[in-house]
Amino acid sequence: MITLGCDIGSLFSKAVILDGDRVTASQVVRTTGNTGEEIEGLLRAVIRQAGLKREQVACVVATGNGADLVKDADRVEDVVTCVGAAAGYYLPEVQLSIDVGGQSTTSMLLDEDGEIRDFMRNDKCAAGSGRFLEVMAEKLGVKVAEIDQTATRAAKAIELSSQCGVFAESEVITHLNNGEPMPDIIAGVCASVAKMVLAQGRRFGTADHFTLTGGVAKLQAVTRIIRENLGGTFHPFPHDPQLATAIGAALLGSPD
C-alpha cells in the first residue's frame, strides 16, 4: 500500500511516500508565510519524484503545526503520535525517543509495542530548539549546514550562561566582539542546545536504548554531546531524522 505523510513544521515542511514501510520519495521545503500553495507544490513534487499519480496514493496523512492547511489530506494526526509511531516501528528496542524540531523538543517514552506511554514537550521556549541554532548561526554568519564542520575545528566550547535565545544572542555577539574563535562559539551554542535536550530527556530517568529525530538530530555537534551524556545505547533513526514525523504520518496511513 502506498501512503503519503506530510509534516508541516514551523521551519520546514516535509513530505514522504511510503510503499509499505519503505521510503520511496521525500521532499523538504522551507515553511514560509505562503503555506497553502507551498503545501500543494510539496505534495505534487513528492508524488512526481516517486513516479506516481495522485490516484495511486491510498492515503494522505498530514501532521505538524500547519496540518490543517493540507487540503488534500485524508487524515490529520497529532505530531507526537506520528514521530512516536516512526521511532516505535523502525526501532522497537528503543524506550526513549527525543525529537528536536524547529520550534519544539519532545521526549517520548515508548513501551514494548512501540506505543507512547508518556511524553513531554517544550514548544513554549526557543532554548534547545532548531530555531535557536538558526538564530545563533545567522548572528555568527555561518550556515546551519556548516555548523558541524565549523564545530570540529573548536579547541573548546565557550559556555553560554543564558538559556534564553535572545539573551544568548547578546552573549554570542559579545564573544565575537571579544575576538573569540568562531568554532569555539559555535561549539558553545551546540552544547547549549544539547544541554536543554538532555535536561528534558533525563526527566524520564535513564533508558537503556534511545534515538534522536527531528532536524537537529542531523547535527553531529549536538547529537554527540547527547549520545555521550544521556546514558543508554543510541540507535540512529534509519532514515533522515528530519523526516521521522512525516514517515510516522505515512505509516499511520496504512491499516495495521
Added chain:
Amino acid sequence: MLFAGIDIGSLTAEAVVIEDGKILGAEIISVLPHPLDSAREVMGRLSSKQGIQWRDIQYTVSTGYGREQLQKEGLAQENISEISCHGLGAYALCPEVRTVIDIGGQDAKVIKIAASGELENFVMNDKCAAGTGHFLEVMSRTLGVALEEIGPLSLGSRKPVEMSNRCTIYVETEVIHFLQRGVPKKDVAAGINRAMAERVLALVRRVNPEPEVMLTGGVAKNVAVKNELERMLNVKVVPTKIDPQIIGAFGAALFAQRKAGAG
C-alpha cells in the same frame, strides 16, 4: 548637601542628584561597554549640562549591574540592590505604594512594600527575555518603528493580533508573518504590547499584588503596556511625578542621603 544615585542597567544608565530629598538633576544615557565608563559618562553629563560637580556630592550609592565595580573603583561609597532602590524610590514618590512593577531592559521585578516602606517580598525574571524591555526592542526592530513609538502606535488599534507564542524568538517570527499578510502595523503593535503585558502579569501574579501599584523602569513609558496591565490587574497605576526610568537611581540617591546621616 548633594547626594547621588547611579543606576547602571543592561541598556541604559541613569544618574540622579538630590538635595534635601528633591531632585536637582538627572541624566539617562545608553550604556557603554564598561559600567565604569557608563558611570563617568552619565555623571559627566550632569556636570556639563547642569553644572553639578563630583566634588560637591557628599555620598554616592550605585545600583544595577555594575554596582559592585563602581564601589570598588571609588565611583560610589556604597552599592545597594536594584530591588531596594526601586522600592525606596517608589515609596518616596508615593507612600501608599504597595506593589512596584519594575520592567528593565533585560529583566522584570515585582516588589512588595509594607506600609512602613520596608521591602516585603519580590519576584524576578531575568532568565527569559519575554516580559522584559528586550522583548519590545526586538519587536520594534522587526516592526520597523522606534521603541518609543510602539506604545502610541498601538493605541489606534481596534483589532490587536493574538500572539500564539510567548517566546521572543517565536513571537518575532509571528510578527513577520502578520506583516507579510498585510496586517496593519498598529494591530501588530497592539498585539505585541498585549503579549508583553501578559508576560509581566504572570510575574505579578506570583505575588499578591495590592494597590497602589507603580510602574518603574523604561517600559513604564510604554502607554499601551501600562493600559493593558491596568486592564488585566483591574487597577489604575499611580502616576509618577518623575521619569519612571530614573526611579532606581532616585532610590539610590535617597539611600546615599540616608547613609550619610542626612535624612
